Amino acid sequence: MDAVETGCGQCEIDQCDGSVGYGGSPDECGETTLDAMIMDGNTMKVGAVADLRRIKNAIGVARKVIEHTRHTLLVGESASFFAESMGFLSEDLTTQNSLSIYSKWLNQSCQPNFWKNVIPDASKSCGPYKQSAESRKEERNISERRIQVHNHDTIGMIVIGQTGSVVAGTSTNGADHKIQGRVGDSPIAGAGAYADSTAGAAAATGDGDIMMRFLPSYQAVEYMQTGMDPTIACQKVISRIQKYDPHFFGAVICANTSGSYDMSF
Numbered sequence: 604m605d606a607v608e609t610g611c612g613q614c615e616i617d618q619c620d621g622s623v624g625y626g627g628s629p630d631e632c633g634e635t636t637l638d639a640m641i642m643d644g645n646t647m648k649v650g651a652v653a654d655l656r657r658i659k660n661a662i663g664v665a666r667k668v669i670e671h672t673r674h675t676l677l678v679g680e681s682a683s684f685f686a687e688s689m690g691f692l693s694e695d696l697t698t699q700n701s702l703s704i705y706s707k708w709l710n711q712s713c714q715p716n717f718w719k720n721v722i723p724d725a726s727k728s729c730g731p732y733k734q735s736a737e738s739r740k741e742e743r744n745i746s747e748r749r750i751q752v753h754n755h756d757t758i759g760m761i762v763i764g765q766t767g768s769v770v771a772g773t774s775t776n777g778a779d780h781k782i783q784g785r786v787g788d789s790p791i792a793g794a795g796a797y798a799d800s801t802a803g804a805a806a807a808t809g810d811g812d813i814m815m816r817f818l819p820s821y822q823a824v825e826y827m828q829t830g831m832d833p834t835i836a837c838q839k840v841i842s843r844i845q846k847y848d849p850h851f852f853g854a855v856i857c858a859n860t861s862g863s864y865d866m867s868f
Contacts, residue, residue, distance in 0.1 A: 604666065606762045607641055607772035611662040614758045615774055622756045625659050626698030628776040630783050631716065631730075633705040635696040635776050637661035638790040641669065644769035644798030651676040651790040657693045658686040662774045665790070676790060696776075708780055717782050717812075757789050759796055759806025761858045769860060771796035771804040771820075778811070787811025793821030802828040803860050805837070809853020809868075817844050823857045833857035837867035 615624035615637075622628050629635055639661035640651035650668030653676065655661050664686040668677055677685050687693055708714070709729065718725035721732035757775040764770075773789040773796045781787075788811035789795035795811070797820035798804035805823035807814050819840040826836035837857040844851055854868035 604641065604643060604770050606764075607760050607770045608662055608666050610760050610762075611639065611641075611758055611772045611774040612660055615660060615662065619758055620756045621700070622776055623758050623774050624661075624776060625696040626701045627704075628779045628781075629697075629701045629705040629708075630777070630781045630785070631713070632783055633697070633702065634783075635701050637696070637774070637776050638786060638795075639665040639772070639774040640790040640792065640795055641665045641772040642770065642792055642796060642798045642804075643669065644771070644800035644804060647799070649675045649792045651792070652678070652682045652686075653786040653790040654679045654682070654784060655686070656680065656683045657696060658683055658691050659694065659696065660691060662772055664689065664691060665772070675792070678786070679784070704779070713780070716780055717778070717785070757795070757808040757811075759789075759808055759856060761796075761798070761804040761806060761856065761864075763803075763858060763860065763862060767800060767860060769798045769800040769802075769804050769858075771798035771806055773806060785812075788815035791815055793818040795820065797821045797824045799824050799828065800860065803833065803858050805840075805855055805857045807853060807855045810851050813848050813851045814844060814853050817847075819844065819853075819855050823855055827857065827859045832865075833859050833863050834865040834867075837865055841867040 618624045637655040638653045642649045650665040667689045713729035722735045775789045794815040796806040805820040822840045823836045837855045856866045858864035
């Protein structure tokens, strides 16, 4: 648990890839919010926070959820108030970099974004939006999708201790220009990560809005529980998602209790 918290926490401090920690991935109102989760594979307990505001150490808050509550997931302003009660410093997560990203996006008529079937036309202009009178199926083309996902990532960490304990954790600042209140796969147990000390652990990254629908981390660990090699377990969960969305972008890492590991994307 200490290793996962420290590792993910260092990535938050370093602002890994610009998509972990403060000062990155501003939402459509220019604010950076954080999601994180930690799971103990011995007890199967999970602590998670989502849409966390004004607190830099999201993975640390997630661990406090395990240690000081009977809950699993805290969200939004309430999660921030909880963090402050646990002694975490409240501070602005905005930086000159995130302000620059946001300003550039506004100047590009808020492109790309995550709205559909609204007026004004979300593919051409900024909001505020209202639902359109006509319901139309609108699929983003591949180039738009890749603009969104290639500049975003998540840290997913798996630690296997010498005594066989397995712990997994995640931390992210979410998708660029997400709609306020959006929560992706990272803080959801079984989606962003999953750990079971009798089998192993898995963690996911990529298009969380798609990946979370399939609980890929849970499914991969269940495959390894049957004795399946991590390579095959990862490949099977990715293939399942591809069946429904051939153009999604994502990856899963898998590690079993013997220390074997692999990934598929």
